[in-house]
Amino acid sequence: MAMFVHLTSAANAPRVRRSGVRADSRGQGGRRGVYCFPVLPSYTLTHQWLRELARFGPRGSLVAVHVRLDDAQPVLAGHYRDRARDAQQELSAAEAVRRIGALPDPRGWEVFVPRAVDAREVHRIRAVPQVAGWRYKPDAHGTRPCTCAGCQIRGEYGGRRLRERHSDPLDGPPPPVPVLLARIEAAGDPGDPAELRKVLDLLGRRRRGPVDAVARLAAHPDPAVREELVWAVSCWRTPGARELVGGLADDPHPDVREAVEAVLEP
Incomplete structure (x- = not known):
């Protein structure tokens, strides 16, 4: 046996x-x-x-x-x-x-x-003693744990302190709003599309955001920036956010219009 x-x-x-x-x-x-x-x-x-x-x-x-x-x-x-x-x-x-x-x-x-x-x-x-064995993977001791959203368990002991000490570049907390707004200004006018999309993605992780400061991006010549603006602002609970998204409902590019329809669906 x-x-x-x-x-x-x-x-x-x-x-x-x-x-x-x-x-x-x-x-x-x-x-x-x-x-x-x-x-x-x-x-x-x-x-x-x-x-x-x-x-x-x-x-x-x-x-x-x-x-x-x-x-x-x-x-x-x-x-x-x-x-x-x-x-x-x-x-x-x-x-x-x-x-x-x-x-x-x-x-x-x-x-x-x-x-x-x-x-x-x-x-x-x-x-049995509750301290036997390995965590994360064998030989993980001595290496820095991954803090991405896929590896970390919310509510795990010491998890918040670990995320604060070793913030993940993608899933970690975004930079403060003044820092992100400074990056928008530094991108120029109308602004580098790649940089603006990165900043809008970080702003979209917040519950509230500076609607007035990003409203000018609704007229950006790159439709990818306008689409990213829709997805970012749709997550905000700031007054005026829904009106900014609704103003792009008649955008000339179909991807922007589809994004507006998706976020405004009841």
Whole structure:
């Protein structure tokens, strides 16, 4: 019998003892099942996924569910990056344990059981220290975490301080409005289209903006600037923003007119 560890919220422990582990996870190819990892001689490697799962899972501590599976049970095994490429291999449970145990560095590897785990297959449930394992990715310690909107989790412990210290150039907070207005003035008259579009994109991330200061861009000769103006101003709650967008409803360029129609739709 092959032994695996499945990490789950401590709140699920009574249900797991009673009826097993549900097939709530999605694996390679959209299959439903249970993620787990072989029990290895190294305690740290066996529970390597704990800190990473704690970032996304429910609040509270996690527990380790030890599961005994038949050696011939088909499973999917591979690195977590292989899942997106459909490159994880279908093996028997015993072969998955042997192959992962023989790796020089099994961090990031996972085993997917394509079914629910029965209560009779649950060997025991025990508490584990909540500081085992890696976060973000193996070997991430010592490197600066990415602060883009795709990698950061809103509400995560220390997240706001991290974003303030290492602001992402695209998803970080935009510069102050006076700085952006100075960039518009420095762009000239009528102004460099590429620079104006960048500034309008940054202004569009705000809830309010200087309507009077950007109103002259509604007459810019480049239609891409006028279209970007529509998208930026449509996000503002400033008085006069809706009227500025509505004034471009009869713009000679179809892209600008389509943008106005999109933002003014009820």
